[in-house]
Amino acid sequence: MSLISKDFRHKPQQSQPHSHIRLRWALLAIACAGIGAVIASTNSETDSNDPIASDSLPSFKAVTKSSEQLARESFTLSLPELQARQEILDDANDLMPKQWREFKVKSGDNLARLFKRAKIKPQQLDEMMKLGEDVKTLTRIFPKDIIRVLSDDEGTLQALRYDIDHQSYLMVEREHGTLVATTYNHQIETRQASASGIIDSSLFLAAQDAGISQNIIMELANVFGWDIDFALDIRKDDTFTVLYEQLFRNGEKISDGDILAAEFINNGKTYRAVRYTNPQTNVTEYFTPDGKSMRKAFLRSPVNFARISSRFTTSRYHPVLHKVRSHKGVDYAAKRGTPIYAAGDGKVIFKGKKGGYGKVMILQHGSKYTTLYAHLKTYNRKLRKGSKVKQGQTIAYVGSSGLATGPHLHYEFRVNGTHRNPLTVKLPESKPVPKRYMADFDLTTTPVFAQLDLLARSQQVAFADIETNN
Ligand SMILES: [Zn+2]
Secondary structure: HHHHHOOOOOOOOOOOOOOOHHHHHHHHHHOHHHHHHHHHHHOOOOEEEHHOOOOOOOOHHHHHOOOHHHHHHHHOHHHHHHHHHHHHHHOOOOOOOOOOOEEEEEOOOHHHHHHOOOOOOOOHHHHHHHOOHHHHHHHOOOOOEEEEEEEEOOOOEEEEEEEEOOOOEEEEEOOOOOEEEEEEEEEEEEEEEEEEEOOOOHHHHHHOOOOHHEEEEEHHHHOOOOOOOOOOOOOOEEEEEEEEEEEEEEOOOEEEEEEEEEEEEEEEEEEEEEEEEEEOOOOEEEOOOOEEOOOOOOOOOOOOOOOEEEEEEEEEOOOOOOOOEOOOOEEEOOOOOEEEEHHHHHEEEEOOOOOOOOEEEEEEEEEEEEEEEEEEEEEEOOOOOOOEEEEOOEEEEEEEEOOOOOOEEEEEEEEEEEEOOOOOOOOEEEEEEEEHHHHHHHHHHHHHHHHHHHHHHHHHHHHHHHHHHH
């Protein structure tokens, strides 16, 4: 630890361009120009073939890129690829061949130990850690991090590379005998991807079959969650198409981004949504093609992926009390501990026990509406009587407190104090795209819907083919 807690007062002048480094990277870049071109032209429709395997003649497009850009692009090479590039560089510069080596940080490790394993002289670490802000990141390395080093036979550090995060990496290089540290930012590229599915039993399974990640499935359920009750409304042969973003770093996928547009055909009815950012407020929301908000003032159901076990009725046999009683709510059977969401924006007006209801929370929404959640396992600990809640916020967890045969949520919806059926009550809608932005909305979303149309239609043909072939 003493080695990495040195002070950083001796920050070297780094304002001059590292012409030598740039030249080296430029050489390296030209050597792999073909790869740069392949990466630049890859889009989401073509899957990432191994760029090494393709013809790597330098192309005009790649050579016109700045050497820095190319340095970034070439960073995510595997170790053997990196070594191959180094050989080309060493050859071009008439140098003794050098080898990059890779070290994985172990638990309880520090740079001093890692340098020892790499047989690099300890003074080299001292020299490197005096390079200022850039190298500070090396004081926060974690197990499984990869550090790559280039050193000579005398144990002198020639170069060190470290991936800081998805966005950036550190490069330390010896230039005219002196170490220089630079932090580079990767270029994060957004690409479009799409997927379609046909439901056999559940949205989850169909989406998994379509190769959609869990995050996108959850977002899809959230986008349509105001119109479609994913516990009750899903039918066999429902279809969905989703157009979404994927984030790439140097041609390599890092994560999924946001849903741009989606279509869900539920029981023959088509629902469509598009993502749009209000130019004035900068708030991003999902809207219908005619600019109505997908967000209603209330969620149709306050739990996701649950099963309706009992409906709203005026007379029903009570399984625990063994007598006929009305059931003025809906029961959602779900696993114990499943999060329960606030059905709408509002505030907590009751939190506590209520006889057979067990642990209960009641929310007030505006002046007319209240929602009640019963048989809770636990509450969201941060919520008190009077706390404000946002629609979709987790307020409690499914349990079986009070008189309950098994874990479920008993949910009630009241309008002006009268119990209403939460499954059929007409829910108020939230704000549409403001009139003065409708032209902008149409301009930006028309091409997205056109794309969605095309995808949905081609998928329908594909699904029809599957049907006829079976
Ligand atoms: Zn109930």
